[in-house]
Amino acid sequence: MDEQGEVKVRNPWHKPLCIVLTAFIIGGIITMVAVSVVQNKPLPQKYKYGIVLDAGSSHTSVFIYEWPAEKENNTGMVQQKHTCNVKGKGISSYYANPDGAGKSLHECMLDAKQRIPAQRYSETPVYLGATAGMRLLKMEDETASEKVLASVEHSLKTYPFSYQGARIISGQEEGAFGWITVNYLSEKLNKPTGTLGALDLGGASTQITFVPQQQIESEDNSIDFRLYGNDYHLYTHSFLCYGKDQALKLSMGKKLESTPAADKTDPIELRDPCFNPGYNYTKTVQSVFDTPCMNEVKMPNGNFSHVGVGDWSQCQQSIRKVFDISHCEYSKCSFNGVFQPSIDGTFGAFSAFFFVMDFLNLTSDSLASAKQTLATHCSTPWKKLVENHPKIKQKYLSEYCFSGTYILTLLEDGYNFTSDNWKDIQFIKKIGDSDAGWTLGYMLNLTNMIPAEAPDTPLMPYGGYVTLMLLFTVFIVVLLILAYMHFRQSTRKGQKDII
Known part of the structure; x- marks a missing residue:
């Protein structure tokens, strides 16, 4: 036991x-x-790259975009890496010397080589899109426009990237791709919330694009996209000759046409309310009429004295004359008989819209306040304006009174914005680190980087997992x-x- x-x-x-x-x-x-x-830990990012050249009417810019190589179909992933502004004027200015158009791109393309890893050269697409300046050149001299495009094509093929073409894009494409860019960068294409409208202003044309609430009565102003599983029925229109530079020539041309010389031997004196008092320069009539936009305006001969008066109210009255609102075959129109549905939603206004309004400190003002500020600016003596802004080229400085007044008149009288919905216009330069403009939308479309159907997403984010x-x-x-x-x-x- x-x-x-x-x-x-x-x-x-x-x-x-x-x-x-x-x-x-x-x-x-x-x-x-x-x-x-x-x-599941984040790995070192490997990037792919794309290059788009924006060959505008006044200058050319080279945009370099990058995106994570393994996530190129996710919204918001493509970002602007770098921008290089080509020295000199736009490629359309080389109509008499086509070879110069291609050579002008050399410095910025070398810059692109330095910023993109060599092992990515062969798979980096290069696109050149020419806008309103080349559209006007093609209207005036198609052979010259073809030679300019051939020059830039020859030049771009000498670099080690994947050349994808150089062409003149239509105004409708420019407006639609600008709309894609601002909505892609704002990450609104794969969300149920409303989209942003797009307002673009260049030197030779202006575009308006948005999703309307009413039927589009003109097929020429309609374009459809299916992006991330959503269908978008857009209204878009591009007004050639209504960029700020061409509009200035239109306005001055009409004034010159109705301003006779005191004597046949004396030069014409153009007293211009859109230029500051004390501004007085002798200019050639040819410098105003050297554009297809002026074909319907009778050109006087010789030189003229351009004298600033600085009266904002008279300036706006003179600008209104370049908009024809006398006829409309549709239920609603903007101007020149072009159909436009009622303005709806929030708009991003970029390019020259932003640069002019930013200089004048009008990006956050009400419409009434903007008019008062412009009236003060236009009446500022030219000498004082130059003293206050010594680093700005006098050509650009002299045109801000006109450009600011033109923008307000275009938006209010042309596109039918009012004091009530003026707050719905956001003047923007960038969204995040990327410029607002048509170039990113153009590349995304050509590379099919925005799928028609919504991309698959992980069950949960990495951190949550x-x-x-x-x-x-x-x-x-x-x-x-x-x-x-x-x-x-x-x-x-x-x-x-x-x-």
Whole structure:
């Protein structure tokens, strides 16, 4: 009996098999966590690149875009890496020297080579889109426009990138791609919320694009996209000759046409309310009429004295004369008989819209306040304006009164914005680190980087996944500890009962 009383039950955890199993469980859990963390940790990004040249009427800009190589179809992933402004005027200015158009791109293309890794050269697409300046040149001299495009094509093919073409894009395309850009960068294309309208103003044309609430009555102003599983029915129109530079020539041309010289031998004196008082320069009539936009205006001969008067109210009255609102075959029109549905939603106004309004500090003003500020600016003596802005070229500085007044008149009288919805216009230069404009939308469209259907997304973000895995691991470990403690307590109780 004494020998039986000394018999004890061995703790089953001391058995080799239990020890091995426990080690495997703990090792498995540690391995699971380690593998999950290593497998899902952010890896060093590998980028792809794209280059788009915006060959505008007044200058050319080279945009370099980059995106993570493994996520190129996710919205908001493509970002602007760098911009290089080509020295000199736009490529259309080389109509008499086509070879100069291609050569002018050299410095910025070398800059692109330095900013893009060499191993990515062969897969980096290069696109050149020419806008209103080249559209006007094609209207005036199609052969010259073809030679200019051939020159830039020859030049771009000499660089180690994947050349994809150089062409003149239509005004409708320019407006539509600008709309894609601002909505892509604002990440509105894959969300149920409303989209942004797009207002673009260049030197030779202006574009308006938005999703209307009413039927589009003119097929020429309609374009459809299916992006990220959503269908978009856009209204868009581009007004050639109504960019700020060409509009200035239109306005001055009409004034010159109705301003006779005091004497046949004397030069014409053009008293211009859109230029500051004290501004007085002699200019050639040819400098105003050297554009196809002036074909319907009778050109006088010789030179003229351009004298600033600085009267904002008279300036706006003179600008209104370049808009024809006398006829409309549709239920509603903007100007020149062009159909336009009622303005709806928020708009992003970029390019010259932003640059002019930003200089005049009008990007956040009400319409009434903007008019008052412009009236003050236009009446500022030219000499004082030059003293206040010594670093700005006088040609550009002299045109701000006209440009600011033209923008207000275009938006209010042309596009039918009012004091009530003026706050819906956002004057923007960039969205994030990328310029607002048509170039990004153009590249996204040509590379099919915005899928027609919504891309698949992970069940949860990386951080959430790792957190969930760690919580489950801790939960399992706690359960094992509790089970061990309970089993050990039960074993000790059993031993006492046996003893």
